Amino acid sequence: KFITNLSFDGFALGGETIGYNMPRTLELIEELKPLLPQNKPLYTMGLGANPNDVIEVVKRGVDMFDCVNPMRIARHGDLYQGEIIVTGKNVQIESEENGIISISNSKFKNDSNPLDSHCDCYTCQHFSRAYLRHLYLNKETLYLRLATIHNLRYMMRLINVLRQMI
Template sequence: MSFKVVAQCPVTGARAGELVTSHGVVRTPVFMPVGTQATVKAMAPFELKAIGAQIILGNTYHLFLRPGEDLVEKAGGLHRFMNWDRPILTDSGGFQVFSLAELRTLSDDGVVFRSHLDGKRHLMTPERAVAIQEKLGSDIAMCFDECVKYPSSYEYSMEAMKRTIRWARRCREAHGRQDQLLFGIVQGSVFEDQRLMCAEALMEMDFPGYSIGGLSVGESHQEMYRILDCLKGVLPQQKPRYLMGVGHPSNLMEGISRGVDMFDCVLPTRNGRNGTVFTSRGKLNVKNLSLAEDFTPLDPECSCYACRNFSRAYIRHLYKAGEILAMRLCTWHNLHFLVSLVEGARRAIIEGTFPEYKERFLRVFEGDSADG
């Protein structure tokens, strides 16, 4: 298992790389669809392959609660359990645990929390988060970290960041699965000195990859970009960089231009279920009355299954009729849109045209209205 940068934009620092895992090579930059409960909502594995998904996510917190890591291990691991033979990344469950502030008690040992399913109490420690992910058998696992809400005071963020470092060290010591990569997570909210302190401490532990957590939690886009700029020249060049929970198209372009290799987000599937799609000219609400007699594709420039076969008017009709196919088609389109956008960025980096690719996309996407 290894990572190498095969091309880099001399203007922006955007990278094209190859991440070798036990279930195949991931060509970066890459967008990773989120399969929280061992399934990407509304999508079958063969459909994900059809849109070009190289790697997907599973959620440690949810799979721990249901069906349990022991059952998944008995099934032969997460890949066999969900019939996905390409790489899988599992997060540590830290974000989910800490989003349940009213249901958990935090200490240096770990987190005692109540299940959102049945109220049962559980203790999640760094060692247990690692053990669960080893049983799940993902190709890439995450350290257990503390993700603070935004805004956060400087003092509380500092405390959480230092705890994240201590937990990362315990995760590193507990991790023993040789066919699984373990990534450290850089925390520190919007405070540059804390981000740098955390990054330096994690690099001393020499993780195979580094995640940037605690962004896209309410801060402005400019604050996010400032933190990415801060870390751009610090994180190791020959290690993959993963920006967690970010999936807005503009954020993807800006993240890639700041040297980020990997992204994930529930946004495309959640928006798809709610009737909002990304197009080359911005967002489009498929439920709008103005589309009732619009027989053009969701995005005339898109080649996905939904755009090749159905009109805006038809998909709007499906939503109004309460048909499940509406959510499936919009989810399919959104995932295809983001996967293709990032694939295009990779090609542009290799061809030496990334600045033009980024400028052209953002000018059209942010400048026009798909509803208009």
């Protein structure tokens, strides 16, 4: 309560719980949000590892977040995937594997499909899952670029949808 009486331009939530323990993160946001001025932005530091987490915190009134995960998981062969579906005021992701696929999986060896058929990024428009898998397994630097382009564009598309919902 003391902090809310100071003349800050906004408020940030951080610490080892935020984003790492999502049930507790959501509890904290729900506990603290009513205590904070409604006309000031709320920022969760380091949150955004999973697109579903972003949806959940935005539903609870979080305005900003940041996370290195789109690039970090790309380096390790993990790519965001799934259709962003809007139903009324609800946003959800329908995907093969909870929103993140591992391109190293052998099932992609001969998969000529784009990474995500709903995505308009350069990677999805020009390269197959099999080719991305080949690049990743052979440690080609092009993979890092293409995977990062995709993961960042995926998050941008999600954020644009969420903005429309607010």
